[in-house]
Amino acid sequence: xxxxxxxxxxxxxxxxxxxxxxxxxxxxxxxxxxxxxxxxxxxxxxxxxxxxxxxxxxxxxxxxxxxxxxxxxxxxxxxxxxxxxxxxxxxxxxxxxxxxxxxxxxxxxxxxxxxxxxxxxxxxxxxxxxxxxxxxxxxxxxxxxxxxxxxxxxxxxxxxxxxxxxxxxxxxxxxxxxxxxxxxxxxxxxxxxxxxxxxxxxxxxxxxxxxxxxxxxxxxxxxxxxxxxxxxxxxxxxxxxxxxxxxxxxxxxxxxxxxxxxxxxxxxxxxxxxxxxxxxxxxx
Numbered sequence: 001x002x003x004x005x006x007x008x009x010x011x012x013x014x015x016x017x018x019x020x021x022x023x024x025x026x027x028x029x030x031x032x033x034x035x036x037x038x039x040x041x042x043x044x045x046x047x048x049x050x051x052x053x054x055x056x057x058x059x060x061x062x063x064x065x066x067x068x069x070x071x072x073x074x075x076x077x078x079x080x081x082x083x084x085x086x087x088x089x090x091x092x093x094x095x096x097x098x099x100x101x102x103x104x105x106x107x108x109x110x111x112x113x114x115x116x117x118x119x120x121x122x123x124x125x126x127x128x129x130x131x132x133x134x135x136x137x138x139x140x141x142x143x144x145x146x147x148x149x150x151x152x153x154x155x156x157x158x159x160x161x162x163x164x165x166x167x168x169x170x171x172x173x174x175x176x177x178x179x180x181x182x183x184x185x186x187x188x189x190x191x192x193x194x195x196x197x198x199x200x201x202x203x204x205x206x207x208x209x210x211x212x213x214x215x216x217x218x219x220x221x222x223x224x225x226x227x228x229x230x231x232x233x234x235x236x237x238x239x240x241x242x243x244x245x246x247x248x249x250x251x252x253x254x255x256x257x258x259x260x261x262x263x264x265x266x267x268x269x270x271x272x273x274x275x276x277x278x279x280x281x282x283x284x
Contacts, residue, residue, distance in 0.1 A: 001034060001037050001038075001180070001183065001186045001187075002034055002037075002038060005034050005186075006187075007178070007180065007183050007184065007186070007187040008049060008050070008051070008178035008179050008180070008183070010146045010147055010148060010177075010178055010184070010189060011144075011145070011146060012054065012056070012133065012145040012146060012147045012198075012200060013054075013056065014056070015056045015057050015058055015061075015133075015135055016056070016057070018061075019057075019058075019060065019061050019062065020061070020062045020063075020064065021055065021057055021061060021062070021063050021064070022064045022065075022066075023053070023055060023063065023064070023065050023066070024065070024066045024067075024068060025046050025047055025052060025053065025065055025066070025067050025068070025077065026046070026047055026048075026067075026068040026069075026070045027044070027045075027046060027067070027068070027069050027070055027071045027075040027077075027115070027128065028044070028045050028046075028048060028070050028071050029042075029044040029045075029071035029072055029073060029075070029126075029158070030042070030071070030072065031043055031045055031048060033050065033179070034180065035050075035153055035155075035174075035176065035179065035180055035181060036153065036174055036176075036180065036181035036182065036274060037181075037182060037186070039155070039181075041153075041155060042157070042158055043126055043127040043158070043179075044071070044075075044115070044123060044126040044127045044128045044158060045127050045128065046077075046128060046129075046130055049179065050127035050129075050151070050178075050179035051127075051129050051130040051131060051149040051151070051178060051179060051204065052113070052128070052129065052130030053130060054130065054131050054132075054133060054147060055081075055113075055130075055131075055132040055133070056132070056133040056134075056135070057105055057132075057133075057134055057135070058105070058134065058135050058137075059105060059106065059107065059108050059134060059135070059136075059137060060104065060105065060106070061104070061105050061134070062102065062103070062104050062105075063079070063081075063082070063102070063103055063104075063105065063132075064100065064101075064102050065077070065079070065100070065101040065102070065103075066098060066099075066100055066101075067089075067093070067098060067099050067100075067101055068097075068098045069093045069094060069095050069096065069097050069098070070095070070096075071095055072095055073095065074092040074093065074094055074095075074117050075092065075093065075115050075117050075123070075128070076090055076091055076092040076093065076115055076116035076117045077089075077090065077101060077113060077114075077115060077116055078090045078113060078114055078115075078116035079101065079103055079111070079113045079132060080111045080112050080113060080132070080246065081103065081105050081107070081109070081111035081113070081132040081134060082101075082103025082104065082105065083103070083104075083106060084102075084103055086116070089101035089102070089103075090116040091116075092116070092117045105132070105134045107134065107226055108134045108135060108136040108137065108226055109134055109136075109225060109226040109248060109249070110131060110132075110133055110134075110147075110200050110201065110202050110248025110249050110250065111131065111132040111133075111134065111202070111248055112129060112130075112131065112132075112202050112203075112204060112246045112247075112248065113129065113130050113131070113132055114128055114129040114130075114204065114206075115128035115129070120206065121167050121168070121206045121207065122158070122159060122164060122167055124151075124204060124205060124206040125151075125152055125154050125167045125172075125206055126154070126158045126159075127151070127179065129149065129151060129204040130149065131147060131149050131200075131202045131248065133147070133200060136223065136228075142195075142196040142197065142198045142252065143191075143192075143195035143196050143197060144190075144191055144195060144196075144197045144198070145197070145198045145199075145200065146189055146197065146198070146199050146200065147178075147199075147200040147201070147202075148177045148178060148199065148200070148201045148202075148212070148263070148277075149177070149178055149179075149201070149202045149204050150175060150176065150177055150201065150202070150203050150204060150210045150212075150265060150275055151175070151176050151179070151204040151205070152172035152174075152175055152176075152205065152206065152207065152208060153172055153173050153174035153175060153176050153181055153274060154166050154167050154172055154173060155173045155174075167206075170207040170208070172208070172273070173273075174273040174274035175208070175265060175270040175271075175273050175274045175275035176274055176275070177263075177274075177275060177276075177277055180274075181273070181274025181275075182274050182276050182277070183277065184263070184276075184277025184278055185276060185277055185278055188260070188277065188278035188279060188280040189263070189277065189278070189279050189280070190279070190280055190281075190282070191255055191279055191280075191281045191282075192255075192258075192281065192282050192283070192284040193255050193256065193257050193258050193281055193282070193283055193284050194254065194255070194284045195254065195255065195284065196252055196253075196254050197252065197253050197254070197255070197279075198221075198250050198251075198252050199212070199214070199241075199250060199251050199252070199253065199263070200248070200249070200250040201241055201243060201248060201249065201250065201251075202243070202247075202248040203243040203244065203245050203246065203247055203248070204245075204246075205245030205246060206245060207245060208245060208267075208270065209242070209243045209244040209245050209247065209267075210241075210242070210243050210265045210267065210270070210275065211240040211241075211242045211243075211265055211266040211267050212240055212241040212242075212243070212251065212263070212264075212265060212266075213239060213240045213241075213263070213264055213265070213266040214253055214261055214262070214263050214264075214279065215261055215262040215263075215264065216256075216259070216261050217253045217254075217255055217256065217261055217279075218237040218238065218239060218253070219237060219238040219239070219240075219241065219251040219252060219253055220232045220234075220237055220238075220252060220253070220254065221250075221251060221252035222238045222241055222249070222250075222251050222252075223249045223250045223251075224241065224242075224243070224247070224249035225247050225248070225249060232252070238251065239266075240266050255279070255281045257281070258281050258282050258283045259281055260278055260279070260280055260281070261278065261279040261281060262276060262277070262278055262279075263276075263277045263278065263279055264276045264277075
């Protein structure tokens with residue numbers, strides 16, 4: 001990546017105190033960011049980042065989101081973590097307008113949110129997506145938590161004929177973890193040997209999922225779409241956390257020794273086109 005480039009911080013912070021969380025999310029469609037080594041692209045964002053800000057809480061928490069359209073066209077927002085009629089809070093608002101979107105997190109999981117304005121493929125593909133993490137009850141503490149939101153990369157002028165054609169055909173130029181293809185090759189995630197690391201993931205698509213895999217470190221815990229598929233006390237292990245578009249979950253791993261461990265989408269075409277990063281594991 002170019003000098004001065006900074007990765008999206010994949011470190012997942014604990015859920016804040018309290019049961020009601022107030023957040024402002026601002027849409028913007030004018031920013032230019034480095035989306036792959038040496039490649040700059042105009043992107044559409046929430047709060048200036050791709051993906052947008054992470055919301056985290058517990059089951060039963062209430063989120064009060066002030067959504068502001070600071071862009072140049074209509075935008076909306078849709079939180080999969082909430083149960084509410086779409087007519088009001090998910091409506092498209094025009095530049096300079098705002099609305100209040102209130103929802104209660106009735107269910108645990110790793111949830112997608114995204115722009116709700118049509119064509120959604122275009123708005124999501126250009127960067128308008130993010131994650132809501134609602135902790136399962138009794139979630140154990142671990143040494144580190146990271147979040148990877150995987151998205152597709154379509155180069156070209158956003159909304160231009162060439163880019164729109166690629167989006168409609170589902171033919172991306174690349175795939176990204178947290179808004180940059182191969183970004184964590186250049187700024188690896190960190191851990192120490194023997195630590196338990198929880199790796200959350202959301203597949204933002206808009207049209208492809210992920211088969212998240214850490215080379216050299218099988219998962220002993222897998223939580224997918226609101227349910228545990230595997231727990232540490234079980235005799236089995238898992239090779240991938242497989243997610244369809246808009247799905248989410250987490251996997252846990254204990255790195256056996258110091259070294260460099262690739263984290264990839266094991267859909268190898270997608271890994272080789274950017275859905276690839278590194279864990280640098282040091283001696284504890």
